[in-house]
Amino acid sequence: MSGPLRVALAGLGTVGAGVVKLIEVNRTLVERRAARPIQVVAVSARDRNRDRGIDMSAFEWVDDPVTLAARDDIDVVVELIGGSDGPALALARATLESGKALVTANKAMLAHHGIELARMAEAQGAALKYEAAVAGGIPVIKGLREGAAANEIGVVYGILNGTCNYILTTMEKEGRAFNEVLEEAQRLGFAEADPSFDIDGVDAAHKLSILASLAFGTRLDFEGVAIDGIREVEAADIAYAETLGFKVRLVGIAQADANGLFQRVHACLAPVAHPLAHVDGSLNAVVAEGNFVGRLFFQGSGAGEGPTASAVVADLIDIGRGEFGPAFAMPVDSLTALPPAAAGDRVGRVYLRFTVADRPGVLAELTAAMRDAGVSIESLIQRGNTENGGVYLVMVTHEVPERAVTDALARLHGSENILGRPMLMHILDF
Numbered sequence: 001m002s003g004p005l006r007v008a009l010a011g012l013g014t015v016g017a018g019v020v021k022l023i024e025v026n027r028t029l030v031e032r033r034a035a036r037p038i039q040v041v042a043v044s045a046r047d048r049n050r051d052r053g054i055d056m057s058a059f060e061w062v063d064d065p066v067t068l069a070a071r072d073d074i075d076v077v078v079e080l081i082g083g084s085d086g087p088a089l090a091l092a093r094a095t096l097e098s099g100k101a102l103v104t105a106n107k108a109m110l111a112h113h114g115i116e117l118a119r120m121a122e123a124q125g126a127a128l129k130y131e132a133a134v135a136g137g138i139p140v141i142k143g144l145r146e147g148a149a150a151n152e153i154g155v156v157y158g159i160l161n162g163t164c165n166y167i168l169t170t171m172e173k174e175g176r177a178f179n180e181v182l183e184e185a186q187r188l189g190f191a192e193a194d195p196s197f198d199i200d201g202v203d204a205a206h207k208l209s210i211l212a213s214l215a216f217g218t219r220l221d222f223e224g225v226a227i228d229g230i231r232e233v234e235a236a237d238i239a240y241a242e243t244l245g246f247k248v249r250l251v252g253i254a255q256a257d258a259n260g261l262f263q264r265v266h267a268c269l270a271p272v273a274h275p276l277a278h279v280d281g282s283l284n285a286v287v288a289e290g291n292f293v294g295r296l297f298f299q300g301s302g303a304g305e306g307p308t309a310s311a312v313v314a315d316l317i318d319i320g321r322g323e324f325g326p327a328f329a330m331p332v333d334s335l336t337a338l339p340p341a342a343a344g345d346r347v348g349r350v351y352l353r354f355t356v357a358d359r360p361g362v363l364a365e366l367t368a369a370m371r372d373a374g375v376s377i378e379s380l381i382q383r384g385n386t387e388n389g390g391v392y393l394v395m396v397t398h399e400v401p402e403r404a405v406t407d408a409l410a411r412l413h414g415s416e417n418i419l420g421r422p423m424l425m426h427i428l429d430f
């Protein structure tokens with residue numbers, strides 16, 4: 001064995017504490033695999049005295065994590081603070097500038113500053129590793145960056161947020177209210193510090209932009225992701241979806257073709273036969289289609305202490321072995337910049353839920369707008385009273401270009417017969 005890999009941990013929350021525990025429990029095999037001892041030299045967090053359920057007395061405590069970057073007795077800094085900017089970014093920059101290896105679970109930081117950090121790592125010949133940042137414990141970064149590296153990948157999509165999947169599937173199985181289930185996900189340690197990042201789709205978009213760069217060899221483009229979360233999904237939508245043969249899932253989709261780079265996060269209806277319809281609770285899943293390997297399906301725990309620590313320590317093992325290369329699978333200057341592709345040309349089936357007044361002529365008005373916009377209806381359900389005195393009218397369209405649905409909704413805008421905002425979800429057709 002060569003000399004120890006000297007590690008500093010910045011951030012001792014859910015993930016940081018998990019890393020300390022994993023190294024403790026699995027030390028022997030981790031060190032055999034890294035071919036050297038793993039030595040946690042120093043740690044930093046906001047509150048020194050917080051009870052983390054682990055003995056930290058062997059580690060030097062540091063108040064300012066950025067000072068870790070300049071130390072000669074540290075080889076790798078592990079950033080587990082979070083946040084796209086602030087102390088996490090200051091630490092990441094200082095670490096790479098000093099030529100040290102950086103391991104991070106911070107997808108927000110990578111989505112916003114990944115290219116800059118990858119360039120710094122390249123300039124210094126330093127490792128920048130981030131397996132925990134996308135789909136937690138699932139080795140999807142390794143899978144795309146290494147395992148599928150010989151393929152042209154046309155599409156990558158999946159369930160990238162454990163909190164949303166936990167909320168949607170718990171609502172589905174137990175019929176419980178949105179807010180109650182969100183609080184439970186926060187207690188279980190899945191949710192981001194700001195849970196709106198989870199439920200508004202931002203966290204999934206951070207991860208999707210990283211996956212897209214790896215899959216297509218394109219420059220990371222978080223600004224190009226169209227984002228919708230799950231706030232508008234009602235228990236009724238989940239029940240209608242079930243009646244129609246679907247499950248509601250928050251799905252991130254990235255596709256690269258002659259039209260450019262299409263990236264979108266949105267609640268979708270997955271047909272019950274689709275593998276994503278069977279991804280429950282806080283699990284994540286990623287599907288990638290390669291031109292030689294075919295369909296790859298990765299599934300596992302995308303959040304929580306153990307699975308995320310598993311990914312962080314795997315990165316440390318790689319660094320211990322000296323196995324790393326360009327952060328985004330190729331040198332930054334080789335990444336192409338594709339223009340964002342417009343959604344309007346995309347063809348697919350759509351689920352629409354309207355809350356309508358219960359009076360004659362409403363259905364005729366709705367179907368006329370669909371007809372005039374060239375939208376053909378595959379199935380239609382009208383049922384029940386809603387709280388605001390209307391009835392729900394739910395339809396699934398045949399395959400149509402997205403702009404036709406937008407046109408139909410524009411024709412109905414302002415109609416006295418339509419109460420509240422229509423709910424639209426795309427049907428997953430990969």
Ligand SMILES: NC(=O)c1ccc[n+]([C@@H]2O[C@H](COP(=O)([O-])OP(=O)(O)OC[C@H]3O[C@@H](n4cnc5c(N)ncnc54)[C@H](O)[C@@H]3O)[C@@H](O)[C@H]2O)c1
Nearest residue numbers: 011012013014015045046080081082087105106303304308
């Ligand atoms: N929790 C998960 O399941 C999960 C999964 C994958 C990725 N991540 C990512 O991992 C990172 C950490 O997440 P977490 O859930 O462990 O967060 P957390 O809120 O539980 O922990 C954050 C830690 O950072 C420390 N911290 C905050 N500001 C600091 C500062 N200025 N200096 C030093 N320490 C500071 C806090 O004291 C705390 O120990 C985030 O980037 C998150 O997105 C989390």
Ligand SMILES: N[C@@H](CCO)C(=O)O
Nearest residue numbers: 161162163190192303
């Ligand atoms: N908040 C994230 C943590 C994992 O990145 C989730 O719920 O998936």
Ligand code: NA
Nearest residue numbers: 131134136138
């Ligand atoms: Na991962």
